[in-house]
Amino acid sequence: MILKNGQVFTALGRFLTADVELEGDRIKQVAPAGTLHGAEEIDAAGKYVTPGFVDIHIHGAAGADFCDSVDGSQEYVKTMQKYLGSQGVTSFMGTTMAFSEEILNDIFAAVKPLFNQEAQGAVLRGVNMEGPFFNKAKKGAQAEKYIIDPDWEMFQRLWQTSGGNIRLVDVAPELPGAVEFIRKASELCTVSIAHTSATYEEAKAAYANGASHTTHLFNAMPAFTHRAPGVVGAAADDAAHVEMISDGIHLHPAVVRAVFALFGAERVCLISDSMRACGMPNGEYSLGGQKVFMNDGLATLEDGTIAGSATCLAECFRRAVKFGVPLESALRAATINPAQAVGLFDELGSVTAGKRADVLVLNKDLQPEHIFIGGKEL
The missing domain is CATH 2.30.40.10 (Urease, subunit C, domain 1)
Incomplete structure (x- = not known):
């Protein structure tokens, strides 16, 4: 062709x-x-x-959730693959929620045969383990009953179950044992700061010890202020990449533009953070075992907390451009950068001779x- x-x-x-x-x-x-x-x-x-879009942070779409695989079924992932492929997302990372080790183990065991396999749509490239090593004060839509301090032995067991396919793990760096966990985990995969109350100094320590990524910048972390720059300030200094949900709901369009201005086009990863309501009509859904209500693209828990997005990465990319981000910068943030962030750029993420033919x-x-x-x- x-x-x-x-x-x-x-x-x-x-x-x-x-x-x-x-x-x-x-x-x-x-x-x-x-x-x-x-x-x-x-x-x-x-x-x-262009290259196919690469979504490194997505929970679900088209009525399916990656974590539904807890019952041993692979059909949920296949539903996501078909929908994402139809939108131009050609690779994705199945993203978990804060769950018990038993539940996570069952999910990873169920989906293990699907990693990096040809599909009727987008290819599942690995796991983004979002949780359970979070600060309860910044839990967002995560279920508090599952949130725990970083547990290296637990992570190692889950790593083995996944067949070494955990490509990204999230952690709040201020928690007991977090810095040591980050140091060890960064030898196996990308480590991201997430759902955290960390100060600027605590976040700097995390980056110094192997963290290189930042999950959904501004969301579930302290505000960026002129005397307490927090995680955002530390990320500006040290993070290789930061994620951003550019659906126009999680962040104001001016903030979307400002992130590109502050971090540069080379460090921003657009993500969907979408849940099962993505591509679906308004109504009641679920995320991490909790009820979610989606109305015109806004997904919230019963208490009004934003619960992921209902917007595909392809549309997040288009909205970033609509908000004033240069086309080249937005496209890079949806292809090249996310592939680099999780170690996949040798195989995909750009239109380059020898790479996989994921092309739009x-x-x-x-x-x-x-x-x-x-x-x-x-």
Whole structure:
């Protein structure tokens, strides 16, 4: 398959008018526009040829939740895969909630056969273990009864159950034993600061000892103020990447723009943090065993606490652009950066020869007209 004359988004985060050849499940080559010819061609002139979106923080979509797999069923993940693929999300990290070790163990055992396997849609690339090592004061929509201090032995057991597929683990760095946990866990996966009341100094210590990521910046952490910069200030100094939910609900559009200005396009990861109501009508749903009510894109617990999002990453990307983020910056934050953050950039996240053929053709409204996952068009 030849994608001709498109505006190709390169690994440098810039557009280049070029032809792209897909062969099998790989990107065979990227060549000057008009130079490649084949039996199957798509004229991408005036359109964007981009990597598939990479969502490293997503709980659910299309009525399904990653953690529903606790009953041993893989159908919930497959439902998510199909929906995400249809939106242009080609890789994702199944994200957990704060649960007991027994529940998490059952989830990881159930989904283990699906990691990195071809699917009818987006590929499950691993686990984002969001919880249970949190500060109860910043629990957000996490169930308090499951929240505990960092437990290295528990994490090791879950790591084994997952087959080494936990790619990201979250922790509040001010908790007892957290710094030692971060030091050890960072040898196995990306460690992120999350659901925390940490001071600037406590967050700095976490980054100094191996944390490199920050979960849904501004949400479930102290406010960023001029005398107490907190986690946000420490992240600005030291974090390799920060996540941001750019649905226009979790953060004001001005804050979305400000994050890119403060951190630069190279350090921001757009995420959905979506739950099962994503892609579904208004109504009652659940997250982490708690009731969630979704109304026009706003998902909340019964007490009004925001409970994840109901917006797909593809739409979060489009909204970031609508809010004034440059197209190249928003696209990088939905593809290159998240792939780098969880160690997947060698395989995906950019339109580069030799990488997996997860490629989108977007129209001028940034809607996908063609979606290739592993070289196969949906």
